[in-house]
Amino acid sequence: MLTASSFSGLQGVIWGYDIAKIETLRDDLLYVQKWPNSDFTTQVYSITPLLEATERLYGHAEIEERRFNPIPGSMVVCANKSATSNPSSNVKKGWAFSFIAISILEDRNSGSNLFIEDCDIIDYYKADGTPRKKAEVKKILQDTLRKVTECVVLCGIDQNIKYKETFIGYKVTEFNETEVGCALACAPYVTLAKNAVPPGKLPADLTEMTITEWENALDLPPLKNLDKSKIGILGNKVL
8 A cells, every 4th residue: 555645635536425326325324523613513424335335346355256446466545544463562452443534525626525544452451450341442432433523623624624524434353362453444546447437438427326326337246245344343243
């Protein structure tokens, strides 16, 4: 990966949001983020539909079900952050988590959309040496969720712009003394493959298509369920 700034500018579009729009994009409203000294608010939605849209573009390498993935071994420009703990570090066991948020401008002509990534390791043991309960881990993650969307607001205030909606989520997994705990959040910037544009269509036509219409236009077979890709998103099946 080649790390780049965490913004998508005027020339950029977001897969599943601007083009090949996913139908469930705003089905899961998590909460409404207020702005200080203002009546303006940001709607905060689950990022799960956008992650699903990404799967439906790239496919699955694990089960040889690739679609329009980056070339294997290629250098991909992306916004990213990571955190790692291993047996030689102070944290022997615990949880690795990653957050990612995509915030959309109220006025798309005034600046760039914002990506925020946050990763960290939660020690199984608290400062007093007692084991940490899973309920405490959940609270840390939920508190971080709020901090990330508050950070979005502060970025907007700094740049004198407003973000009308944020799509956010986290993934968490537990590791033990024999494992390496690693968390990675990544938003790749790619050029869409030419053959991902349906025959007889122009790239601009994707702005008027849902992702299901896009799949049908390319006669793509349905992706098989890859359950392990869903494990840990917003704590599902982990905490």
